[in-house]
Amino acid sequence: MKNLLVLLYLLSAVMIVSCSKSDKVNPSPQDILNKKISDILPQQYIDTxxxxxxxxxxGTTPPNVEGAFSIAPLILKNSNIKTDYPGKSFHDASVKFFEQSTKDFGIKLVGKFFLNAADTSITTAISGSGNNFTVYGKVKSVSADKSKFAYFGILLSGTKDGTDLKNVTYGIINIDNKNGTGVFINEGQGRVAYDKDLVSGSINFDAVSSLKNRERVFLAAPSKP
Known part of the structure; x- marks a missing residue:
């Protein structure tokens, strides 16, 4: 009996180790997505x-959002910056999504006038289900004289509707400002803006040389009293 108990214990231990190794070799789609997002920005900034x-x-079944879209008029919804106020308008923006992957939830992003006149994500991921999605990106923003820079987390959520996006909400947050003091909003400060007319139409992104200028205020620019 004693030998039998020892044998059962050893078999149980082998099964536990095998399952543990299997999970590492074959991670679930949610595990893959979670790691992808955590490599881009810490959860605390998403929560903010x-x-x-x-x-x-x-979710792990986002719609395909590849294409280019105009996000305008872009209006401030909320902010943790004291000098901001809801309803403030920002420079009209556009975004292009491409190379979306259903295997590792990667996607590439190129934008205009979210942070600067041209924004390119360093790392990006997408989550969602049905027609609803959220794109997570990390972007390096450089000052005009190229002397300072900061890293921003960007999140863009919406609903795919045919060739357009609807109900687009966009957020930026400074996640690393040690080389950007005095130029950018402070680390941990963020803004959430939305497309006021609720429809972000499909555009030819490469043909856009300039966008309609409202206040020429970018989402990442430092606020002034």
């Missing part, structure tokens, strides 16, 4: 933007 009113669409 969610508290400011950004909808985060979770």
């Amino acid at each position: 933007l969610a508290k400011l009113g950004l909808t985060v669409n979770q």
Whole structure:
């Protein structure tokens, strides 16, 4: 009996180790997505933007959002910056999504006038289900004289509707400002803005040389009293 108990214990231990190794070799889609997102920005910054009113669409079956879209007029929804006020308008923006992957939830992003006249994500991921999605990106923003820079987390949520996007909400948050003091909003500060007319139409992104200028205020620019 004693030998039998020892044998059962050893078999149980082998099964536990085998399952553990199997999980590492074959991670679930959710595990892959979670790691992808955590490599882009810490959860605390996602939580901050969610508290400011950004909808985060979770899930591992996002719609295909490849294409280019105009996000205008872009209006401030909420902010944790004292000098900001809801309803403030920002420079019209556009975004292009491409190379979306259903295997590792990667996607590439190129934008105009979210942070600067040209924004390119360093790392990006997408989550969602049905027609709802959220794109997570990390972007390096450089000052005009190229002397300072900061890293921003960007989240863009919405609903794919045919060739357009609807109900787009966009958030930016400074996640690393040690080389950007005095130029950018402070680390941990963020803004959430939305497309006021609720429809972000499909555009020929490469043909856009300039966008309609409202106040020439970018989402990442430092606020002035």
